[in-house]
Amino acid sequence: MKKLAMFALVGAFFAMQGGFAWAAGTPDTGPGCGLGKIAWQNYPHAKTKGAQVMIALTNGTGLNTLAISFGTSGCTDDGKWWAEQKAVMFAELNSDALAQEMAQGRGEHLASLATLLGVPRQEHTTFFAIAQERYAGLTNASDLSAVAMVRALNEAISADPVLAKVALNK
């Protein structure tokens, strides 16, 4: 169900990107000096979801950010709901980097996720330590979705006496 929610979220975003169409087979644009096809051709996992998302974004023919896309679709402007979506989207698109940084107990992706989850900067170290501690348990789950990861981290924040008090978005 969570997986479905993520797909729907990503799908809804694509639907609003205007010119985007799900690329059948090898996708065709990406980085480069504005001409990235060859890079993507050589990228073997071009069909995976993460790559599709990136291609969609690098291929985006508009200046829309997610906020606009959701805003104009009549979605709520509720800041809390929006903050959650941003955290989940970020976790989904950076799952490899986040896994690595959680295990290492620091890093910019982890710090950014902490910020999206409302952990103030001075408490990042505490958050890093908790993430590292919980890492093994998290990845042993057979299928760690971004939604599950964000939920687990949120639970960890709530369970921590210090973080529970200071986190803004809980």
Next chain:
Amino acid sequence: MSVTGLPPCSGSPFLPLHDAVIHILLAIVAFVSIPSQSLAEPIAQEYQEELIQQARRSRLADEREWHLLLHYRANLLGGVTSEEDDEGFFLSPRGKHDPQAELNATIERFFSTDRVGRSQQPAQCAFIARYHWLKERLRFDSSRLAPVTCDRFDRWRAELNPQGVSLIFPAAFLNNPASMFGHTFLRIDQKGQTEETRILAYTIDYAADVPPDAGLEYAYKGIFGGYKGFFSAPPYYLKVKAYRDIENRDMWEYQLNLTVSQIDRLLMHAWEMENAYFEYFFFKENCSYHILSLLEYANPDLHLMDQFHLWTIPAETVRAIVAYPGMAGVTTYRPSRSTLIKRKRALLTTHERKLSKQIMSNPEITGETSFRALPLQRRALVLDVVSEYLRYKGESDDPEVKVYKERNRQVLIERSRLLVPSEKVEILPFTKQPDVGHRTSRATVGGGWRNDDTFEEVSLRAVYHDLLDPEEGYTPDAQIEMLGLAVRHYNRADQTRVERATLVNILSFSPMDDLFRAPSWKVNLGMQTIRRHGCQLCSNGVAGVGIGAALESHLFEREVYFAFAEAEANYSKAYDERHRIGGGGTMGMLVDVTDRWKLMVSGSYLRYPLGDKSDDIRWYAGSRYTLAQNWAVRLDYNHRDRDDDVAFSVQAFF
């Protein structure tokens, strides 16, 4: 906060459509309920006329800012033409060529809330930079020209949360032809952003939209036009992922000193670009060129685009921007994953390196006493190197990707159990930032001997860098030369001739070690002068390709050794049957003796079994000394068959 159940707006991808219908219905209701517009019309008409006359008297249509907003460039007929190609970008049908007509039409449309342009917003919002500029210049009376609320823009701006702007340069990457000169885009730095959270900022990027399966057409259209280029605003973390993690390119971030109002102007003009596309040209009207246009509108005192006529090399635009006094602030380096691995691995002892290598192929080693005996922080460092490498392999085109990913998972679980954070390590780049590099065009003046004659030589090279050019600011061990021409006058023969010509000459060395094993390669298409069958100075067309390997050492500053297997075809009237085709090999080395002094020696043997059956032995020795950022001297010795050629020259980059 906790994520439970479905987010309210994403239960189904089809929901937004449903919402859109409601929106349209609401819009219709709102439209119907507006008090009859026809009543207000005569007054509006009057004010409209007044503003147009006022603009005409102030000659606003001739001003630089109006021309920047509409992307007008002088054309050959003495008029102007906009580089913009989407008709929806112009509010007058004559807008592409007629600044005055466009300005009049723009003022007219500001009185209406009808949706215009591809972004389908009222004119005041779709062309918000034009609106604010004209509002300021003509002092719009808001009681006679009602301002429209631009919700979408306001929400966008709020989401960007701008505080500053950085120019980002992912370095050149030779193994992807589209990336071989690098790339530039802007990052809109957010309020409250820290060094660790700057990946959350949004970027403004310009890129070509390439349809699926374009094949060879891709190269042709990319260079000669045919693709549309668009602006987009992806978050920086996606760009970092693409450039640093997947393409393994170092990145440079230049903070730009823009005022608050300049940032606003930049964002407003960027917003207008949602209605725009430009025909894309890889060499000139590319990513970097159009990024310059945003900066110029932000600060019209900048004259950047005028500096680029035939081609726009991304690194050159970085130099042009940085050269503007007070423009560039702090410069930050963001290492590619391979740089990260190399630098971190250098911190390991021989024993630790050996262990890391073993763990890479078998994570179980982490349970053995040889590993457990290491101090806690050293174990963490070893595992961090291993994990970086396994991620690198996990994103490569290796068929064993799944295996690497699984090993990485095991290593990371082991790493998390150490319960210590990784120590922060400063990663230094292998080359300096691009703005200290030499300019990309080169002029050379020199003289020397060839066999029993003397000569003077002048040569020009359009772009970009060869292996002996000063390497600061350039991707190491990579050469791209395009469009070069050398003319010589031989004194005894009393002959002036084209000595060499280069269409394209690319060399990419990738020094191998026990972890990185990419091949080196080269491609060459050009012409040079040979002696053959009694023809003393004969033109010889050359097409060659080679594949090989390179290694490096650090006996002096740095040495690179290379060996290639190669194939070559020659065309010259000096040959029997006018051609010869064959193959052979080249070996050589590059030596950085000091920061300024570099040497290269190489030897080749080629055998041509087809056409004019023959063989060739070549030697080359070259030496470059850097005088200044854009000045160098060279001494080159070339031996080819029975020709000996020595040249001394002075080179200027411009």
